[in-house]
Amino acid sequence: MMNTPDRLEQFIRTHRESLDDQRAPAHLWHRIDRELHPGEVRVHRMWRWAAVAASGLILLMSGYLIGTRTPAAPPIAGWSEYQETECYYQTRIAQKMDEIKQVGAEPEVLADMQMLDEVYQDLRRQLFDDPNADPQWILSAMIRHQQQKLEIMEKILTHIDKYKPNEKQLHPM
Amino acid sequence: MLSGAEQKLVRQCLAGDRPAQQRLYRQYADAMYNICHRMMGQAAEAEDMLQDAFVEIFRKLDTFRGEATLGAWMKRIVINHCLNGLKKRRIQFAELQAYHDEQPDDPAGDTDDVQYEVARVREAIRQLPDGYRQVLTLYLLEGYDHSEIAHILGIQESGSKSQYSRAKARLRALLVNQPAGQPHRNE
Numbered sequence: 001m002m003n004t005p006d007r008l009e010q011f012i013r014t015h016r017e018s019l020d021d022q023r024a025p026a027h028l029w030h031r032i033d034r035e036l037h038p039g040e041v042r043v044h045r046m047w048r049w050a051a052v053a054a055s056g057l058i059l060l061m062s063g064y065l066i067g068t069r070t071p072a073a074p075p076i077a078g079w080s081e082y083q084e085t086e087c088y089y090q091t092r093i094a095q096k097m098d099e100i101k102q103v104g105a106e107p108e109v110l111a112d113m114q115m116l117d118e119v120y121q122d123l124r125r126q127l128f129d130d131p132n133a134d135p136q137w138i139l140s141a142m143i144r145h146q147q148q149k150l151e152i153m154e155k156i157l158t159h160i161d162k163y164k165p166n167e168k169q170l171h172p173m
Numbered sequence: 174m175l176s177g178a179e180q181k182l183v184r185q186c187l188a189g190d191r192p193a194q195q196r197l198y199r200q201y202a203d204a205m206y207n208i209c210h211r212m213m214g215q216a217a218e219a220e221d222m223l224q225d226a227f228v229e230i231f232r233k234l235d236t237f238r239g240e241a242t243l244g245a246w247m248k249r250i251v252i253n254h255c256l257n258g259l260k261k262r263r264i265q266f267a268e269l270q271a272y273h274d275e276q277p278d279d280p281a282g283d284t285d286d287v288q289y290e291v292a293r294v295r296e297a298i299r300q301l302p303d304g305y306r307q308v309l310t311l312y313l314l315e316g317y318d319h320s321e322i323a324h325i326l327g328i329q330e331s332g333s334k335s336q337y338s339r340a341k342a343r344l345r346a347l348l349v350n351q352p353a354g355q356p357h358r359n360e
Contacts, residue, residue, distance in 0.1 A: 006341075007289070008289065008341065008344065008345060008348075009313060009341075011289040011294065012294065012313050012314065013313070015291050015294070016314065018291045018295075019207075019291065019294065019295050019298070019314065020203065020204060020207040021207075021295060022203070022206055022207045022210045022219075023203055023206070024202035024203050024205070024206035024223060025206075025216075025220060028202070028220060028223060028224055028227075029195055029198055029199075029202070031224050032198065032224055032227045032228055032231075033191060033194070033195070035224070035228045036194070036228060036231055036232075037189075037191070
């Protein structure tokens, strides 16, 4: 039973398209795409947990270290020995970073690698700036941090490799 | 029947061709998002519904047999997702609780002299309460008839008709009362 449309109905039907003023938000395709192709999503989620754990280090440090900065920091025992260790880790981290970039990781992965780096720099600053800090504690925290970062990067590479799509092109960076 | 171009696009999507999937999405995303936005009444939920619906659309694309147009087939999936999302609001589609200022069934025709403007009509539709907004959307904007709506919502056809009638009356009331240029957010 079709009634003759009244004025309101006619108006709405005539202007049907203008009533659609919303645009689908740009980020939604990215989410849909990732849900449809879960390999990369798995990497992303998994390593985020590790990153949270790693950044937990800095929170622990912040809670542990209190005090004000003094202009002249005393020399830190074990620093020169540590520098060799740091050089070793930083070189390996840089290598892994190159590999990750080559294989093609998502921009968020790279951004959060950057964040981890900043965490490490914060640790380093506190080592020098805080006279109340226990340098040995911080140094071993810095080592642990770098070890963890390497582990994370290793896992990223393993997963990217494992879930490499069979398509012709990788997800562009 | 799908056009040749659409058939090709569907084939590519089924093969997992991601740029093709993105093209198909872009073709329909805005229209579908507007449906979600009207059904859900707010942006955050509308986004969730659109995302879930499209994931299902791509996953079920192999079941599409061409019995309807691709757009119509996709629209049903989108609407079903919206209705599932609305379930927790426990909207009574068949009989809405009476609002104290609710008009009885819409008297035939419109005797008012309201000049309709697109922006105000758009806003007024947004202000319609749950229950009314969905039925009006399905009938008047998405072109389903009352028997289809009854099937979709799980109500009687007469329920759909009376709900629609009341929705129209409420919409008219909103258009009469609404001061110009003051949109009201239903979020």
